[in-house]
Amino acid sequence: MNEEDRSLTLTMIMEPRQANIFGNIHGGEIMRLMDTTAGATAIKYVKSNVVTARVDELQFLKPIHIGNFVTSTGTIVYTGNTSIEIHVTVDAEDLRRPNSKGRAIEAFFTLVALDENERPTRVPSFAPGTEREKAMYEHVKTRREFDRKRHEEAKKHMGGSEREV
Numbered sequence: 001m002n003e004e005d006r007s008l009t010l011t012m013i014m015e016p017r018q019a020n021i022f023g024n025i026h027g028g029e030i031m032r033l034m035d036t037t038a039g040a041t042a043i044k045y046v047k048s049n050v051v052t053a054r055v056d057e058l059q060f061l062k063p064i065h066i067g068n069f070v071t072s073t074g075t076i077v078y079t080g081n082t083s084i085e086i087h088v089t090v091d092a093e094d095l096r097r098p099n100s101k102g103r104a105i106e107a108f109f110t111l112v113a114l115d116e117n118e119r120p121t122r123v124p125s126f127a128p129g130t131e132r133e134k135a136m137y138e139h140v141k142t143r144r145e146f147d148r149k150r151h152e153e154a155k156k157h158m159g160g161s162e163r164e165v
């Protein structure tokens with residue numbers, strides 16, 4: 001499977017209604033765009049309904065302003081049995097200024113594929129090919145393993161888990 005089948009890009013010009021009184025775009029507006037990007041990337045890949053289960057490593061790196069041209073790209077970087085992880089990056093650009101494009105936000109979204117009965121269903125597995133894909137895959141795998149252990153610890157000590165609050 002080539003990268004084109006595993007990724008998708010949405011673009012948008014930021015409008016005044018999406019900003020605060022100082023002209024900065026609300027974080028929630030971009031998170032919504034990122035969630036839409038992750039959902040569309042996942043649907044394109046699994047060809048079924050999906051739901052967002054989790055967001056990791058959300059980082060606001062650079063402010064986005066009214067009038068910026070925003071590019072949101074989702075790429076499948078990891079697959080489990082029924083879940084997939086998508087790296088979503090958001091770049092912002094002032095079209096009046098050459099070379100102004102820069103990374104504004106990034107995050108990893110976990111989505112779960114659902115069958116017609118809304119139960120989790122298997123996803124096509126993704127095997128990383130390039131060095132970059134392999135590094136990203138290992139990064140996600142390590143975080144997932146860490147999270148699984150933390151989840152088990154929480155269960156042991158609190159009789160439940162943060163997923164069940």
Ligand SMILES: CC(C)(COP(=O)(O)OP(=O)(O)OC[C@H]1O[C@@H](n2cnc3c(N)ncnc32)[C@H](O)[C@@H]1OP(=O)(O)O)[C@@H](O)C(=O)NCCC(=O)NCCS
Nearest residue numbers: 050051052053054079080081082083084110111112120163
């Ligand atoms: C996500 C959801 C379908 C999982 O249902 P579930 O009964 O817990 O399903 P399972 O235990 O079989 O887990 C299914 C997969 O989801 C993953 N998963 C479930 N909860 C998760 C969480 N909080 N974080 C990360 N992964 C999670 C599991 O690891 C498993 O992945 P795998 O098959 O690749 O190993 C269910 O919790 C749900 O519907 N949540 C609400 C989703 C939603 O409304 N999102 C917002 C709007 S899109």
